[in-house]
Amino acid sequence: MSHSQALEEFQSFQKTMATEDDSFQQRSLPGSATLQKSEKRGATNEPDEGNPSNKDEPSTQQPEISPALPAYVPELDTSDSADDEPATATCFERSTSPTSAFHRAKGAAPQKVGEERVARMHRFSLYETASRFYLVGADVLDRKFRILKIDRTTDSDDLSIAEDDIVYTRKETNQLLNAVDDGNKASGGLKLRCSTWGLLGFIRFTGAYYMLVITKRSQVAVIGGHYVYQIDGTELISLTTSFPSRQKAERFPEEPRFVSTLSNLDLSRSFYFSYSYDVTCSLQLNMRQERENLGNGMPRRSPDYHNGMFVWNQHLLRPASNAIRNTYDWCLPIIHGFVDQTIVSVHARSVSITVIARRSRFFAGARFLKRGANDLGYVANDVETEQIVSEGLTTSFHAPGPQLYANPTLTSYVQNRGSIPLHWTQDNSGVSPKPDIELNLVDPFFSAAALHFDNLFERYGAPIYVLNLVKARERTPRESILLKEYTNAITYLNQSLPEDKKILYKAWDMSRASKSRDQDVIGTLESIAKGVFDRTGFFRNGDGVYWESLTQNGVARTNCIDCLDRTNAAQFVIGKCALGHQLKALGILSDEWVEFDTDLVTVLSHMYHAHGDMIAVQYGGSHLVNTMATYRKVNQWSSHSRDMVESFKRYYNNSFLDRQRQEAYNLFLGNYTFVQGHPMLWDLATDYYLHHADPRTWSRRTRKHYIKWFTPSHLEERRMLQSVSPICQPTDKSKGLRTHKALDLFDDYWLEYYRPLTISSFLKLLPYKANSLRKYPIPKENQDAAADLVSSLPKLAASNDSQETGGAKKGVTIAEPPTILPAHHSTKEPTNGDRQGKAIPEQLYQSSIQQSLPQTRNAVVVKPQEPARTPRPVKDLKDKSAATQWTLNQFVVNSLNPFVIESEADEYLRYINHPLNLPLVVSTEDPSTRKTDLQDYIRSHSPESVARMQCAEDDIADFNEFLDVGEDPLTVTDGDTSKKRYKAYRQWLKGKSLFKQQRVDV
Secondary structure, eight states: OOHHHHHHHHHHHHHHHHHHHHHHHTOOSOOOTTHHHHHHHHHHHSTTOOOGGGTTSOOSSOOOOOOOOOSOOOOOOOOTTOOSSOSBOOOOOOOSOOOSOOSOOTTOOOEETTSTTOOOOOEEEEEEOSSEEEEEEEOTTSOOEEEEEEEOOSOSSOOOEEEOOEEBOHHHHHHHHHHHHHHTGGGTOOEEEEEESEEEEEEESSSSEEEEEEEEEEEEEEETTEEEEEEEEEEEEEOSOOOOHHHHHHHOTTHHHHHHHHTTSOTTSSEEEOSSSOTTSOHHHHHHHHHHHHHTTOSSOOTTOOOTTSOTTHHHHHHHHHHOSSHHHHBOOOEEEEEEEEEEEETTEEEEEEEEEEEOSTTOOOTTTSOSBOTTSOBTTOEEEEEEEEETTOOSSOBTTTBBTOOTTEEEEEEEEOOOSSSEEEOOSSSOSSOOEEEOOOOTTOHHHHHHHHHHHHHHOSOEEEEEOOOSOOSSOSHHHHHHHHHHHHHHHHTTSOGGGOOEEEEOOHHHHHHOTTOOHHHHHHHHHHHHHHHHOOEEOOOSSSSOOBOOOSEEEEEOSSSSHHHHHHHHHHHHHHHHHHHHHTTSOSSSOOOSSBHHHHHHHHHHHHHHHHHHHHHHSSOOSSOHHHHTTOOOTHHHHHHHHHHHHHHHIIIIIHHHHHHHHHHHTTSOOOOTTSOOGGGOSOOHHHHSOOGGGGGGSOOOOSSSOSOGGGGSOOOOOOOBOTTOOOSOTTTSOOSSOOGGGTOOHHHHHHOTTOOOOGGGOHHHHTBHHHHSOOOGGGGGGTTOOOTTSBOOOOOTTOOTTSSOOOSOOOOOOOOOOOOSSOOOOOOTTTOOTTSSOHHHHHHHHHHHSOOOTTOOOOOOOOOOOOOOOOOOOSSGGGGGOOOHHHHHHHHHSOOOOGGGHHHHHHHHTOOOOOOOOOSSSOOSSSOOHHHHHHHTSOHHHHHTOOOOHHHHHHHHHHHOOOSSTTOOOGGGTTSGGGHHHHHHHTTOOSSOOOOOOO
16 A cells, blocks of 8 residues: 555545544434343342332432543553553543433434444453443544443352443443443442453353453564554452352352462463454464455454464353353453564564464473373473564555455464373472383374374374474483384374375484584584475465465474473574575575574574573473573583573472462363362362363264374365455455455554554554564674664674673773784775765675785785774773783674784784795704794704703702602692692682682673
8 A cells, every 4th residue: 555545545534533423422322222221120120229219210319420521632651661552451431421312313323243344342441330240342542332231140150241232432332331320329330340451251160250351461563563462460350249258258168269279370471362363373374264254255254263272261261152242352362372573674674573472272281290192182382383574564464456465575484392292291299300201001003193193284284394302312211212102103103194295204312412512403403494494385475466475384393302492492493494584585685594693593592582481481380491502502601500590490390389380270271160079179189181081981982093094184285365355346246345345344453553643652662662673782893783684794793892781890901902003005094985984884894895905915904093082091900910811802803803003013014924835844854945933043042051041949849749649649638738739729728719710701
């Protein structure tokens, strides 16, 4: 869409909204067939309204008059940490009592749910009376409202909810709420309970239902103009009327413990949702489903369509789906996992990188309590990771034309991790941090693995590339037991698959390779990643005419024993390989290869490290123990203590806290439901039967074929349908779309992303905050190229003046080198035409000079003089030897920027002019044909001067003492303590350090 077309559409939208406001101001209270009748009944049938004098008459007590609502005025939150809108929902204001006219103006028809241009609800206010809750939902502009009525009752068997189909304006909603307030004055009136961002569903333990709502949220990503939010706060609200707590305890004595158990699940961490984008499905699946719906004549796909495998509040949505007709208009499906997004600049083109991890709700739990697979084929720690790379030229999913859901600047790649699909466990009841692995069931037909891989074929297609990273050689067989059994399972299952659809299996002992000095872990993973990518491909959106659509068929399934440390490193390398292909598909890079030592890959590694940490905390209880630095063998000594702390945290959580966390999972996911007479959740010795099928139903269950274990339709190749234009005239009018439909009928991203009539600031906009330079600061030496993280440019060295520590560094301060020597070339300051300011990084400038100069042996590259700076005061060094010490940072900087000081000019010229033709020393005879420096040195010393060279007697005694080594040199006796060689040992006994440590800049 061009700028002029967008401006015209926005101006017409403003006129339409202004017309609607003027027409609605002439209307009075709408005659809702559902809600208005119930309110008339509510005015006479409330529990505290038994007085006949109040029946069918307005209340004589005047309600509290709140200020009349002004016209819609945008509010600006001035807090630095706030989003474009506050993280906590604000309440819905109500105006004065309504007039006696309860009917709309003649000819003014109400707008109903399901009609065109009815936006989704983004904000909710929960009001309560003595007998009911009223949930008022508002759209993103706070112009259209809907109401949901929930009965508060002590009857725990039913959930009574009434949904109003009428869409109200702000004025009509005010009048309706004030009418409810007037009708309930005798029982306390209508009060605001809380303001929420969404409803997660309803749950019941032993008594009445509870309602779970979102109270705080934060923006974490934007995909196609649709925001993805993280839940930062929730509230559990009981639907019962208030009665004495003693009566509660007598009727439901175990209720408080169930509520306490549920609170062990922290819903304010790593749970995500979106109002208008299906976060439970991958980008490829969403685009494919939208195109199929357009081809069937549906402007939007059904809101009920979600991938139930990743909907973590599915148990809470079941009561709502039975009581509410439009369930997902009010309730939000949430995923559990990880979402992060950053924006980088590559060759002056803005690129958005998004990493989304979705954890399966099936067979979910803590590390040692959930291992392997259950009898339904679901595995523990099953996580789908999607990497979306898009260019910021356009916001929406649509291509110019417009072609719906055909934006060619969208790419994605999906990979999977999960436990080994066999029946195995680890008993952590002892004190061992690594319990023994037990194969509980040896199935010759590998039924659990067959069900699991058939499910993978259904979700991702074929082929499936299995990367098994468990240990192959161990002193005490643990992981190697599973390696052999897993290999046998893959071999058996491949016997029945077609040749081009077989499971690709690669087993590699990554742990052993990382400890070996002669193996390149990253190089091996990159070769594996290339083979994976050649077989599975990736998804790139397109219309199929001007831009070819590419689809991903198959998936890389990576696992180690825990699917944490080694798995995350392998997934990062595969993601790096995918990033290169995605950038090439977008036309940003000419080659799919991306170097490791680049700022772009550094940003990606930060994202995958945060991704791995979050997955590890959810499953193992601690962050990653072994990071990418470990497997790249660039790990610093300082990280060893961190690894030990994380290992201890993981051991502590697995031993003492995992059982409580598992009970919370079972309760929230609905694996356990209270039944009178059955054991309580905390009394169960094991939750085995909560995650496996009931053995009593095995006889009635249809078994899979042992040979034809897969579904043939799941092996078919995935293809994208051709995109559809909203203004096209289809040939089949019975199924096709009508002509000249506005784009917001299909996708209302414009209102959600651009927020018309709302004041915004850059500091609060997610695309501004997601900038990679803000989230992952780069070294100061590279800030000259900060606006362009060129993927082919290696990372520059860190600066000595780094301010990350927030103050002056303690230790040695090395003075800057003296003036640069003008050797063969002039050091005249470049003119503005040659170099302006710091527009070009110093390293690029040096490389360009080297390329332009003739490549001769005697060429000297001289660093240009920098503008005069104010010298910083240098502290006197107490230790003179420290002045000659070079830090690691200075070594790198001086290596990349060589210079020659004036005092060494003659020696340097002699060095570069040296013929370098010294003869090889092959005998003791002096060469007679050539005069060498060695001969000059030998002849400069006479035999008399050599004879006068003597050493002191103390030195000879010390030397003889040094040569005198006892039979057991490792044992220090009392007589040895006075010797010089044990000076450091004596200092160590006094509590001093063995080595003189000095600070090294990193």
